[in-house]
Amino acid sequence: MKKVLIILSIFLLLLSCNREDDIEQMPYDNPEIPLHIPMGFPSLNTAVNENKPTKYGVELGERLFHEKKFSTNNMISCASCHNRGNAFADNEVQAVGVYGRVGLRNTPPIQNLAFMKFYNWDGSKLRLENQPLVPIITHEEMNSSIVEVIGKISDGHEYKELFRKAFGDENITPDRIYRSIAQYEYTLVSANSKYDKVKRNEGEVFTESEARGYQTFTIKCASCHGTELFTDQSFRNVGFPVNPSTEEAGRARVTGVPADYMSFRVPSLRNAEYTAPYGSFGQFPTLRAVLDYFDTGVLEADNLDPILKDNGNRIPMTEQEKEDIISFIKTLSDREFVGK
Secondary structure, three states: OHHHHHHHHHHHHHHHHHHHHHHOOOOOOEEOOOOOOOOOOOOOOOOHHHHOOEEHHHHHHHHOOOOHHOOOOOOOOOHHEEHHOOOEEOOOOOOOHHHHHHHOOOOOOOOOOOEEEEEEOOOOOOOOOOOOOOHOOOOOOOOOOOHHHHHHHOHHHHHHHHHHHHHHHOOHHHHHHHHHHHHHHHHOOOOOOOHHHHHHOOOOOOOOHHHHHHHHHHOOOOOOOOOOOOOOOOOOOOOOOOOOOOOOOEEHHHHHOOEEEOEEEEOOOHHHHHOOEEOOOOEEEOHHHHHHHHHOOOOOOOOHHHHHHHOOOOOOOOHHHHHHHHHHHHHHHHHHOOOO
C-alpha cells in the first residue's frame, strides 16, 4: 500500500509540473495593429517587419514615451521634447534636457518614422529600436542609464503587468523597452492634411495662393523635399549658418568622410507650420526666414549641394512666390494628428 501511495504521489507531482509547463506556454493575447500605408508613401523601414506594432506593445510604448523616470532627475521624458501639439517637436531653438541643459541640435518632429530610412539629423541610426538609448544616456538630455531606468520602473506592479501583456511575461529588459517605444512611434502616421484631402479628391480645393505655391514648390523645392513624405531622405549641405559647436560636423560625424561635413538629412515639411524654429540648430525662427535666406544667398562650401552651387548659391524667389510657398506648406498641416 505504501508503495502504491509513493507511485501515486510521483504521478501527481509530474502531472502538476506538466500543468505548470502548459500554463507557461499558453499564448498571450496581443493582437498586431496593422499599419496603413498612405497613398504614395514609400515602403516601410525593414525593421518594422521585425517589430510590428501590437495592441499592448504600443500601449506600453506610449506609457514609456511619457515616463519622466527615464531622466536622472525624474523631470524629462521623451514627450517633454516631442510634444504632440508641435507635431512631436518642441519649438525650442535647441533641445533642452535635465537641469536646463541645452543640446547640440534642434528637436526634430517624429512623424511618419515607419517610412524613414535614417534617424537623427545625421542619420546615425538605421533602426528606430536603436534610438531610445541615445537621449537616455546623453548628458544634455536625460543623463541617465538604461540600468537606472529599469531599476526605477521595476518597483511598480503596473509596469510588470504591461510588460506581461506586451511580451508574455513580466521581465523588463532594455530590448523590450526599445521595441515597445519604437512600436508606439511607428503608429505616429500623419497623412490627413488639406494637401492629402485634395490629392484624394475628398472635397477640399486649394486656394489660388496655395495652388500657385504648389506649382512654385514643385519647381524650386521638390528636388530635396520630394515624395509624399516631403523629404527625399538625402543628406545635403545647403549652406545654412554653421553651428559654432566644435562637436558638430553633420553627417561626417557618422561617416568620417570630409565630403559629408555639415550635411544634414533633409527634413520633412509635413506639419512644418507647427515645428518652428527651423534648421539643425534652430537657425531660422520662421518659414519666411528660411526662404529669405535661400533667396539672398547661402554660405559657400566645397561640398555645397550642386543645385545651389550651379545657381549662384541661391534659390531666387519673388515676394509673391515666398508667400505662396508658405501658403502651400501650411496645407501639409495635419490638425487631427497634432490634436488641433
